[in-house]
Amino acid sequence: MKRCNELVALLADFVEHQLPSEIHVRLEQHLAACPRCLTQLKTYESTVCLLRSIGDDDLPAELRCTLKAFIDRGCDN
Numbered sequence: 001m002k003r004c005n006e007l008v009a010l011l012a013d014f015v016e017h018q019l020p021s022e023i024h025v026r027l028e029q030h031l032a033a034c035p036r037c038l039t040q041l042k043t044y045e046s047t048v049c050l051l052r053s054i055g056d057d058d059l060p061a062e063l064r065c066t067l068k069a070f071i072d073r074g075c076d077n
Contacts, residue, residue, distance in 0.1 A: 011041060
C-alpha cells in the first residue's frame with residue numbers, strides 16, 4: 001500500500017473477501033507491518049459485527065430511515 005489512507009477505501013471488500021487475491025495479500029502484508037491500519041481494521045470489523053447484531057426492532061424508526069438512506073446512497077460520508 002502506498003498510503004494508509006488507501007486501506008480505508010478497501011476495508012469492506014477486504015473483510016468480505018471480495019478483493020482480487022493479489023490485492024488481498026498486499027493488504028495482509030501491510031496490516032502485518034502497520035499497527036495503525038491493523039487497529040483501523042479491528043475497529044471496522046467490530047463495528048460491522050455490532051451492526052449485524054442489531055435487529056430492526058432495536059432501532060428507532062427515524063434512525064432506521066437515516067441508516068437506510070445512507071446505505072442506499074453508497075455509504076458516502
